[in-house]
Amino acid sequence: MFVSKAFNLLKPIPLMSGQSNLAYKFIHQLVASHGRRCHRSVIYKQRYRTCPCSAGRQTISAQTKVMAKEELPGVLILDIGGTQGVLENLAALLKKHFHLITMKEFLENKEEMSKKIQSVFVFECRPTIDRELLESLPNLKVIGNSGVGVDHLDLKMISSFGVKVTNTPHAVADPTADIGMALMLASARRLVEGCQIAVSPDTKHFAVDWLGVEVTRATLGIIGMGSIGYKVAQRARAFNMRILYHNRNRRRKEEEEAVGAHYCEKMEDLLQQSDFVMLIVNLTPETHRLIGKKELSLMKPTATLINISRGAVIDQDALVEALQSKVIRAAALDVTYPEPLPRDHPLLKLNNVIITPHIGTATVQAIHMMAEEAIANILAVLNGQPIPSEVFPK
Numbered sequence: 001m002f003v004s005k006a007f008n009l010l011k012p013i014p015l016m017s018g019q020s021n022l023a024y025k026f027i028h029q030l031v032a033s034h035g036r037r038c039h040r041s042v043i044y045k046q047r048y049r050t051c052p053c054s055a056g057r058q059t060i061s062a063q064t065k066v067m068a069k070e071e072l073p074g075v076l077i078l079d080i081g082g083t084q085g086v087l088e089n090l091a092a093l094l095k096k097h098f099h100l101i102t103m104k105e106f107l108e109n110k111e112e113m114s115k116k117i118q119s120v121f122v123f124e125c126r127p128t129i130d131r132e133l134l135e136s137l138p139n140l141k142v143i144g145n146s147g148v149g150v151d152h153l154d155l156k157m158i159s160s161f162g163v164k165v166t167n168t169p170h171a172v173a174d175p176t177a178d179i180g181m182a183l184m185l186a187s188a189r190r191l192v193e194g195c196q197i198a199v200s201p202d203t204k205h206f207a208v209d210w211l212g213v214e215v216t217r218a219t220l221g222i223i224g225m226g227s228i229g230y231k232v233a234q235r236a237r238a239f240n241m242r243i244l245y246h247n248r249n250r251r252r253k254e255e256e257e258a259v260g261a262h263y264c265e266k267m268e269d270l271l272q273q274s275d276f277v278m279l280i281v282n283l284t285p286e287t288h289r290l291i292g293k294k295e296l297s298l299m300k301p302t303a304t305l306i307n308i309s310r311g312a313v314i315d316q317d318a319l320v321e322a323l324q325s326k327v328i329r330a331a332a333l334d335v336t337y338p339e340p341l342p343r344d345h346p347l348l349k350l351n352n353v354i355i356t357p358h359i360g361t362a363t364v365q366a367i368h369m370m371a372e373e374a375i376a377n378i379l380a381v382l383n384g385q386p387i388p389s390e391v392f393p394k
């Protein structure tokens with residue numbers, strides 16, 4: 001049952017290529033091995049029709065056991081507020097593998113609950129974990145972050161409690177790359193303004209007195225060519241874009257050739273040549289305010305800045321100034337600081353800015369995949385197995 005349900009959960013997700021399949025394989029292996037070890041309780045064999053791994057259809061069998069809720073390892077799910085529908089779905093997933101304990105239940109019965117909690121499930125980058133919480137969880141072994149960015153977690157402090165942190169790089173790559181492309185296209189073709197004109201009661205006809213720019217054959221500069229950046233490059237290639245990238249580590253030659261990407265050792269070169277600059281770096285002390293006044297002034301006045309990483313990678317005041325004085329053409333931001341921006345923030349008043357509320361992974365499939373990847377990570381830690389995606393403090 002354990003295994004069949006886990007695979008059933010994966011069924012609605014379309015087969016993905018490359019790294020996403022890796023996630024399936026990890027989950028497959030971990031879930032199957034978890035099943036094999038449960039030999040003391042009610043065991044039965046079950047046959048599965050479909051394996052979601054790249055090998056295609058394949059039959060596997062596994063032994064599983066039925067566990068009472070109290071026997072399952074305890075996972076604390078942090079209260080993220082405002083996302084009740086999403087939380088309900090996640091809760092249903094988590095309950096298949098864990099004794100799920102909400103923050104409310106934990107606070108109401110701290111003494112009993114704190115002993116049971118072996119893992120914490122963090123939904124995306126919203127809630128953080130403080131020292132006080134860690135001190136109250138003596139049996140905590142792992143914090144499973146659902147999402148790739150862990151800049152909201154104090155990794156050194158968490159590690160000092162002997163607690164591991166994991167993330168979900170595989171599940172986030174495709175949807176985040178999609179939102180990067182969506183923002184680039186929407187900003188280039190002024191989609192939001194177009195929608196506003198279309199729904200405006202004053203509009204007599206749809207003729208517009210402004211023009212967009214084309215993405216096709218334009219130059220895209222990717223700053224941060226990790227797995228999301230690479231997926232953006234794959235998509236951009238279909239638009240015949242010229243692709244430049246800047247990264248701490250140069251990608252392998254075959255990888256560059258596969259997407260036609262050119263490495264810029266100096267970020268300045270990329271900024272000067274690109275029509276669209278897309279930020280996809282992790283937020284670290286090195287990337288904090290990576291793009292400020294100087295960098296913006298190097299960009300073409302016709303260029304667009306797209307940010308799908310973290311708000312603090314840009315000096316936001318400098319960006320406001322650059323957009324107001326047309327140092328650059330436009331910006332499209334899925335991330336800002338703070339999130340959300342205060343209603344009177346100048347960025348919200350500019351018509352050459354598109355802002356979305358950090359929705360890079362806000363899809364039915366991504367939430368599901370991230371939860372599965374986080375669950376696989378947590379189970380690996382609890383079962384003493386190799387951890388698919390552990391994050392280490394620097």
Ligand SMILES: O=CC(=O)O
Pocket residue numbers: 124125146147148149150172360361
């Ligand atoms: O922002 C989303 C993530 O870090 O996965």
